[in-house]
Amino acid sequence: xxxxxxxxxxxxxxxxxxxxxxxxxxxxxxxxxxxxxxxxxxxxxxxxxxxxxxxxxxxxxxxxxxxxxxxxxxxxxxxxxxxxxxxxxxxxxxxxxxxxxxxxxxxxxxxxxxxxxxxxxxxxxxxxxxxxxxxxxxxxxxxxxxxxxxxxxxxxxxxxxxxxxxxxxxxxxxxxxxxxxxxxxxxxxxxxxxxxxxxxxxxxxxxxxxxxxxxxxxx
Numbered sequence: 001x002x003x004x005x006x007x008x009x010x011x012x013x014x015x016x017x018x019x020x021x022x023x024x025x026x027x028x029x030x031x032x033x034x035x036x037x038x039x040x041x042x043x044x045x046x047x048x049x050x051x052x053x054x055x056x057x058x059x060x061x062x063x064x065x066x067x068x069x070x071x072x073x074x075x076x077x078x079x080x081x082x083x084x085x086x087x088x089x090x091x092x093x094x095x096x097x098x099x100x101x102x103x104x105x106x107x108x109x110x111x112x113x114x115x116x117x118x119x120x121x122x123x124x125x126x127x128x129x130x131x132x133x134x135x136x137x138x139x140x141x142x143x144x145x146x147x148x149x150x151x152x153x154x155x156x157x158x159x160x161x162x163x164x165x166x167x168x169x170x171x172x173x174x175x176x177x178x179x180x181x182x183x184x185x186x187x188x189x190x191x192x193x194x195x196x197x198x199x200x201x202x203x204x205x206x207x208x209x210x211x212x213x214x215x216x217x218x219x
Contacts, residue, residue: 062121062193069187069196071126072145073203074114076180077107079148083157083173091162095217096170099210103173106206110199117196147179170214177207177214 080103087100118125149157149172160168180203187200 060192060194062117062196063191065187065190066193066196067118067121067123069183069191069200070114070117071123073180073183074111074118075126076145076148076176076183077111077114079154080107080173080176080180081111082154083149083169083176086158086165087169090165092166093217095213096166099213099217103210110203113199117193145179146182147176149176167218170218174211174214174218177211180207181211 084100084104087097092100115125153172157165157168157172184200184204184207188197188204191197191200
């Protein structure tokens with residue numbers, strides 16, 4: 001009798017241990033699934049670079065006019081910055097020096113923007129061809145660009161005396177700005193890429209204001 005009862009108790013104990021093991025396993029699985037679910041939410045969140053790329057893609061398609069605008073305005077701005085560099089160290093009116101700094105501050109970052117757009121579109125960012133003096137040759141390019149100075153113009157400006165330089169610089173920059181405004185208006189009418197159209201509108205507005213300022217300084 002004792003033997004039978006003893007065997008009966010032994011038979012029941014493994015069952016209890018098994019039940020506890022099963023419950024432990026189930027709890028571990030539950031915790032594991034919860035942890036995986038939390039981890040999944042974190043892993044699936046987009047990175048900042050992916051978000052930036054997505055935002056770029058939503059800005060719209062571009063067309064040939066957009067590419068032409070970016071390429072030509074990049075060269076146009078590059079020559080304007082070169083003209084600004086010529087003012088450094090010159091004895092100029094403070095208003096002219098301030099205007100030169102304003103042009104540099106605006107057009108430098110815009111050059112970077114044009115370069116980034118062209119890279120995104122898979123288009124070449126043009127490099128200004130140089131003459132012997134190292135000046136931009138935009139005026140000698142096929143078809144030319146509105147407002148671009150020739151190599152001879154740039155050399156004459158660089159070699160001008162202080163007495164002649166300021167009025168010469170203002171006159172040339174007015175012509176240069178007028179060309180940029182013309183290019184910007186063409187982009188507004190023919191472009192498709194909205195950020196480029198918006199920038200063209202900004203350029204047309206700001207440079208028209210600067211043209212008025214330079215005309216007043218000349219008079």
